[in-house]
Amino acid sequence: MTDRALTPRTARLQRDPRVGRALRQSLALGIGIVVVVALIVLTLVSPGPALPTRLQDGLTLSISVLIESMPFVVLGVLLSIVVQVWVPPGAIERWMPRRAWSRRMVLSLLGMLVPVCECGNVPFARGLMMRGFTVPETLTFLIAAPIVNPIVIITTHQAFGFDDGILIARLLGGFAVANLIGWLYSRHPDPDGLLTERFAASCAFAQDSDAAGGRDRGRRSLAQFVVELRAVMPALVIGSAVAGAVQVLVPRDALLAIGSNPALSIVAMITLAMIVSICSNVDSFFALSFASTFTPGSIVAFLLVGPLVDVKMLALLRTTFRSRVLVGLVITIVLFAVAVGSVVNLFV
Numbered sequence: 001m002t003d004r005a006l007t008p009r010t011a012r013l014q015r016d017p018r019v020g021r022a023l024r025q026s027l028a029l030g031i032g033i034v035v036v037v038a039l040i041v042l043t044l045v046s047p048g049p050a051l052p053t054r055l056q057d058g059l060t061l062s063i064s065v066l067i068e069s070m071p072f073v074v075l076g077v078l079l080s081i082v083v084q085v086w087v088p089p090g091a092i093e094r095w096m097p098r099r100a101w102s103r104r105m106v107l108s109l110l111g112m113l114v115p116v117c118e119c120g121n122v123p124f125a126r127g128l129m130m131r132g133f134t135v136p137e138t139l140t141f142l143i144a145a146p147i148v149n150p151i152v153i154i155t156t157h158q159a160f161g162f163d164d165g166i167l168i169a170r171l172l173g174g175f176a177v178a179n180l181i182g183w184l185y186s187r188h189p190d191p192d193g194l195l196t197e198r199f200a201a202s203c204a205f206a207q208d209s210d211a212a213g214g215r216d217r218g219r220r221s222l223a224q225f226v227v228e229l230r231a232v233m234p235a236l237v238i239g240s241a242v243a244g245a246v247q248v249l250v251p252r253d254a255l256l257a258i259g260s261n262p263a264l265s266i267v268a269m270i271t272l273a274m275i276v277s278i279c280s281n282v283d284s285f286f287a288l289s290f291a292s293t294f295t296p297g298s299i300v301a302f303l304l305v306g307p308l309v310d311v312k313m314l315a316l317l318r319t320t321f322r323s324r325v326l327v328g329l330v331i332t333i334v335l336f337a338v339a340v341g342s343v344v345n346l347f348v
Contacts (some may be wrong), residue, residue: 028234054068060243066237067348070119075122077229078217079114081221103180104140107133112146118307122316129320130203135191140182143333147174148282156303159284164296164348170303173340177304181332185325195317238315259293265298267343269332273306280307295346301337308333 096103114124125142129135146152147170160166185191192200210338228298269290283306288298309330317326 009181022107040190053123058244058248061248064240064244075120077120077225079120079127080321081127081169081225085261086217086221101179102137102184104137104179104186107137107143108178108182109148110141111147111149112133114145114149117149117152117281118313119279119316121145122320123312126199126202126320129195129199134186135194136182136188139185142222143308143329144174144179147171147178147304149280151281152284152307153286155281156284160291160299164294164299165344166300166303169300169340169344173300173304177308177336178345180336181329184328184332194321196320196322199320224332252337262297262342262345264298265294266301266338266345269294269298269302269341270305270337273302274310276306277310277312278306283307295341295345296339296348297341297343298343301341304340 022336097106111121124145125138128138143218153167153171156167156170162168185194188194195203253297269287273283276286283303287302290302291299304309309326314330317329
């Protein structure tokens with residue numbers, strides 16, 4: 001009798017798509033943790049014969065990207081939980097302008113209050129959408145925040161000052177391309193169709209649970225922390241591994257050889273920005289090492305593209321947006337960066 005009573009319930013659980021999603025997320029997180037531990041063991045312990053040089057370099061670069069990004073991802077998750085669970089409903093929305101274009105402009109400046117790099121902005125943006133902000137509004141924030149946040153402004157000024165207009169071009173360029181992308185996707189007939197099915201379901205569940213108000217906020221915060229890490233961490237590990245592998249496989253000498261050409265230098269630095277996947281809080285000092293070889297416009301293009309569509313960022317974005325959105329973002333941002341870099345080279 002007991003077995004018969006349990007069988008239908010077991011069958012329902014097996015058919016429930018939420019159970020399948022949870023199992024897949026847990027499996028992905030487990031694989032991510034195993035990969036991280038394996039990378040650290042291979043790099044630090046390295047028993048027996050030494051690893052081949054390229055493999056060793058790839059492991060080191062992957063771990064450096066991962067370690068550099070992880071604190072900001074955790075901070076972004078925590079800020080996302082604050083926005084989603086602890087800020088009262090309507091507290092943010094009542095300060096927002098009513099017109100769509102002015103709301104997007106305000107959201108593009110919100111990054112000045114969120115001192116995290118592009119990795120942490122992804123979970124924070126997910127929290128905004130779970131709260132009810134639209135996809136175009138969130139994309140505007142997501143594109144602008146890695147460039148207009150205070151730490152990036154300070155580090156860019158420390159690296160370049162106001163020389164060659166690099167700082168000003170980066171800030172104005174980041175603000176402009178964010179609002180351009182927000183406007184473009186606001187014209188989409190079905191913005192919610194740009195989200196992955198898994199994240200769209202999470203948004204619907206989060207908005208339905210708002211009726212609970214302040215009850216069990218601690219439990220909701222812990223559950224949301226686990227959900228966000230389970231969604232983001234595997235993508236971060238994979239993105240870091242790809243970034244390390246590409247840096248080893250793509251010859252950097254070929255990129256440096258064309259640094260003095262105004263047009264080719266922009267292409268080379270955009271390619272480099274998408275490969276190295278450096279945190280936007282410190283990428284200015286990396287770009288500074290190329291300032292004597294590459295044109296100012298190419299440096300600006302590097303500083304615009306890197307925080308927005310490098311391989312690590314694309315892996316994180318894929319947890320939320322469909323592949324066609326990523327393709328559209330890459331094309332728009334790269335073409336915009338080429339245009340801004342060309343203008344800087346023309347007038348500097």
